[in-house]
Amino acid sequence: xxxxxxxxxxxxxxxxxxxxxxxxxxxxxxxxxxxxxxxxxxxxxxxxxxxxxxxxxxxxxxxxxxxxxxxxxxxxxxxxxxxxxxxxxxxxxxxxxxxxxxxxxxxxxxxxxxxxxxxxxxxxxxxxxxxxxxxxxxxxxxxxxxxxxxxxxxxxxxxxxxxxxxxxxxxxxxxxxxxxxxxxxxxxxxxxxxxxxxxxxxxxxxxxxxxxxxxxxxxxxxxxxxxxxxxxxxxxxxxxxxxxxxxxxxxxxxxxxxxxxxxxxxxxxxxxxxxxxxxxxxxxxxxxxxxxxxxxxxxxxxxxxx
Amino acid sequence: xxxxxxxxxxxxxxxxxxxxxxxxxxxxxxxxxxxxxxxxxxxxxxxxxxxxxxxxxxxxxxxxxxxxxxxxxxxxxxxxxxxxxxxxxxxxxxxxxxxxxxxxxxxxxxxxxxxxxxxxxxxxxxxxxxxxxxxxxxxxxxxxxxxxxxxxxxxxxxxxxxxxxxxxxxxxxxxxxxxxxxxxxxxxxxxxxxxxxxxxxxxxxxxxxxxxxxxxxxxxxxxxxxxxxxxxxxxxxxxxxxxxxxxxxxxxxxxxxxxxxxxxxxxxxxxxxxxxxxxxxxxxxxxxxxxxxxxxxxxxxxxxxx
Numbered sequence: 001x002x003x004x005x006x007x008x009x010x011x012x013x014x015x016x017x018x019x020x021x022x023x024x025x026x027x028x029x030x031x032x033x034x035x036x037x038x039x040x041x042x043x044x045x046x047x048x049x050x051x052x053x054x055x056x057x058x059x060x061x062x063x064x065x066x067x068x069x070x071x072x073x074x075x076x077x078x079x080x081x082x083x084x085x086x087x088x089x090x091x092x093x094x095x096x097x098x099x100x101x102x103x104x105x106x107x108x109x110x111x112x113x114x115x116x117x118x119x120x121x122x123x124x125x126x127x128x129x130x131x132x133x134x135x136x137x138x139x140x141x142x143x144x145x146x147x148x149x150x151x152x153x154x155x156x157x158x159x160x161x162x163x164x165x166x167x168x169x170x171x172x173x174x175x176x177x178x179x180x181x182x183x184x185x186x187x188x189x190x191x192x193x194x195x196x197x198x199x200x201x202x203x204x205x206x207x208x209x210x211x212x213x214x215x216x217x218x219x220x221x222x223x224x225x226x227x228x229x230x231x232x233x234x235x236x237x238x239x240x241x242x243x244x245x246x247x248x249x250x251x252x253x254x255x256x257x258x259x260x261x262x263x264x265x266x267x268x269x270x271x272x273x274x275x276x277x278x279x280x281x282x283x284x285x286x287x288x289x290x291x292x293x294x295x296x297x298x299x300x301x302x303x304x305x306x
Numbered sequence: 307x308x309x310x311x312x313x314x315x316x317x318x319x320x321x322x323x324x325x326x327x328x329x330x331x332x333x334x335x336x337x338x339x340x341x342x343x344x345x346x347x348x349x350x351x352x353x354x355x356x357x358x359x360x361x362x363x364x365x366x367x368x369x370x371x372x373x374x375x376x377x378x379x380x381x382x383x384x385x386x387x388x389x390x391x392x393x394x395x396x397x398x399x400x401x402x403x404x405x406x407x408x409x410x411x412x413x414x415x416x417x418x419x420x421x422x423x424x425x426x427x428x429x430x431x432x433x434x435x436x437x438x439x440x441x442x443x444x445x446x447x448x449x450x451x452x453x454x455x456x457x458x459x460x461x462x463x464x465x466x467x468x469x470x471x472x473x474x475x476x477x478x479x480x481x482x483x484x485x486x487x488x489x490x491x492x493x494x495x496x497x498x499x500x501x502x503x504x505x506x507x508x509x510x511x512x513x514x515x516x517x518x519x520x521x522x523x524x525x526x527x528x529x530x531x532x533x534x535x536x537x538x539x540x541x542x543x544x545x546x547x548x549x550x551x552x553x554x555x556x557x558x559x560x561x562x563x564x565x566x567x568x569x570x571x572x573x574x575x576x577x578x579x580x581x582x583x584x585x586x587x588x589x590x591x592x593x594x595x596x597x598x599x600x601x602x603x604x605x606x607x608x609x610x611x612x
Contacts, residue, residue: 246568248571248573249571250571251571252571253568253569254566254567254568255565255566255568256566256567256575256577257563257564257565257566258563258564258577258579259561259562259563260560260562260563260579260581261560261561261562262552262554262559262560262561262582263559265555265556265557265558265583266583267554267581267582268580268581268582268583269562269579269580269581269582270579270580270581270582271562271577271579272577272578272579273564273566273575273576273577273578274574274575274576274577275566275568275573275575276568276573276574276575276576277571277572277574
C-alpha cells in the first residue's frame with residue numbers, strides 16, 4: 001500500500017516508518033489511502049466531502065491520531081477542511097503534516113484548513129511538519145491554517161514547522177481563548193533560495209486568566225524572505241507573550257510585525273524580538289572545537305530550530 | 307512682556323523662569339513674542355511666513371536655542387513649519403515645547419512640524435515638552451511632527467514628552483540615517499480621562515553602521531487610550547532597537563505595533579515590549595516605607611517617566 005516515496009514522505013513529516021498504531025487517516029494525492037479509528041477516537045469524512053471530522057471522546061487519555069498528507073502528483077493543488085473536536089477532560093496528541101514530492105515542472109500544493117474545538121479542561125498537543133522534496137522545478141506551495149477555540153480550562157500546544165523545500169507558504173493561525181485556557185504556539189520556518197513564507201497569527205484572549213505564548217523561530221537563507229505578523233489582543237485579565245527570533249543568512253530578508261493590544265486594564269502583554277546574523281563568537285567557539293565553518297553554522301541552526 | 311500665565315506655561319514646557327540666555331524665539335498665540343540670535347545661531351522667518359529657519363554655523367559648540375510656543379487664545383489652532391539646519395561638527399541643544407492654557411469651552415491646538423538637517427559629525431540634543439493647563443473644557447490638541455535627516459557621522463538625541471492635559475495628540479517622528487549616524491529617541495506620554503494619543507515613528511536605517519534606538523514610555527490612566535507604532539526599516543549593515551513599555555491604570559487601553567524590517571543581511575534589529583499594571587510588589591515595598599497607595603503609585607510613575 002505504501003511505496004518507497006510514500007514512506008520517505010511519511011518519515012519526513014510524521015516520523016512514521018510504517019502504518020501507525022492507534023487512529024490514523026492517511027491522505028495521498030487528494031484521496032484516502034487508509035483510515036483506522038479507535039474506541040475513543042472517531043474519524044469520518046465531513047458532510048460535503050471536503051475533509052474529515054475527528055472526534056475525541058470526553059475523558060480520553062494518552063491517545064494519538066496521525067493524519068499525514070502526502071502529495072506527489074504533478075499539477076495537483078489539494079485543499080482539505082478538517083475539524084477536530086476534543087471532548088472535555090481528554091488528553092490527546094494529533095500528528096499532522098504534509099510532505100510534497102515534486103518530480104517535474106508542474107506545481108504542486110496543499111492547503112489544510114484545520115479547526116480545533118477543545119472542550120473544558122481538555123489538553124491537545126498538535127504537531128504539524130511541512131516539507132517538500134524531489135528534483136522537480138515545479139512550484140511547491142503549502143498554505144496551512146489552524147483555528148483553535150479553547151473552552152474553559154482547555155490547553156493547546158501547537159508545534160508547527162516548515163522544514164525546507166517549500167517555495168511559497170501562507171500560514172495562518174488563529175486562536176480564541178476562554179476563561180483559564182492557555183495556548184502555546186511554536187512555529188519554526190526555514191526558507192532558502194527564492195522561497196517566500198508569510199505567517200499571520202491572530203490571538204484573542206477573551207477569558208479571564210487566559211494565557212497565550214507564541215514563539216517564532218525563522219531561518220532565512222539564500223534570497224528568501226519571511227514575514228511574520230502577530231495580533232495579540234487582550235480583552236480580559238490575561239497574560240500574553242510573543243517571542244520572535246530570526247537568523248538571517250546570505251541575502252535573506254525578514255519582517256516582523258507584532259501587535260500588542262491591551263484592551264483590558266488587567267491585561268499583561270510582553271514581547272521580545274531579535275533579527276540578525278549568527279553571532280561570530282558562537283561560530284568561533286564551535287570552529288575552535290574542530291568543526292568546519294559550514295558544520296558550525298549547521299549546528300547552530302539546528303539548535304535554534306530544535 | 308510676559309504675564310503670569312505666560313510665565314507658568316514657559317516654566318512648564320521649557321523650564322524657563324525668565325527670558326533665556328543665548329538664541330531664542332518665543333511664539334505666543336500664533337505671533338512672535340520675542341527673538342534673539344547669537345553670533346553662531348541665526349533665526350529667521352521662512353520665505354512664506356509659516357515658521358522659522360534656525361541655522362547653526364558649522365563648528366558651533368555648547369550653545370542652545372530656546373523656541374517655546376505658548377497658546378492661550380480660545381479657538382486658535384496654530385500651525386508652524388520650522389526648519390533646523392545644524393552645520394558640520396556643531397554641537398547644539400534645542401529646547402522646544404508647547405504649552406496650552408485653556409480657560410473656556412473653545413478648542414485650542416498647536417501643530418509644530420519640525421525638520422532637522424544635521425550635518426556631518428554634528429550633534430543635536432532636542433528637547434520637546436508638551437503640556438495643557440487651565441480650567442476650560444475646550445479640547446486641547448497637540449500634533450507634533452519631527453523629521454530628522456542625519457548626514458554621515460551625525461548624532462541626534464530626541465527627548466519628546468507629553469506631560470498631561472492634552473486631549474488629543476497625533477505624534478509623528480521620522481528619521482533617515484546616513485552612514486555612521488545615530489539617533490536616540492525617547493518618548494514619554496501620559497494620558498488620563500478620555501484623552502487619546504497616537505505616536506507613529508518611521509525610522510529608516512540607510513547608511514552603513516547607522517544606529518537607531520527608540521524608547522517609548524506610556525502611562526495610560528482613566529479611560530484614555532494610547533497607540534504606539536514604529537516602523538524600523540534596515541537597508542544597510544546597521545543596528546536598531548525598539549523598547550516600548552506601557553503602564554495601564556484604571557481603564558486605560560494601549561496598543562503597541564512595532565515593525566522590524568531587516569532588508570539587509572547585516573542588519574541587526576531587536577525589540578522588547580511590555581504592557582501591564584504597576585507590579586504589586588513595587589507598590590507594597592513603597593507602602594511599607596510609609597507612603598500611601600496614591601503616593602506610591604505616583605512615585606513609581608514619576609520614576610518610569612523620568
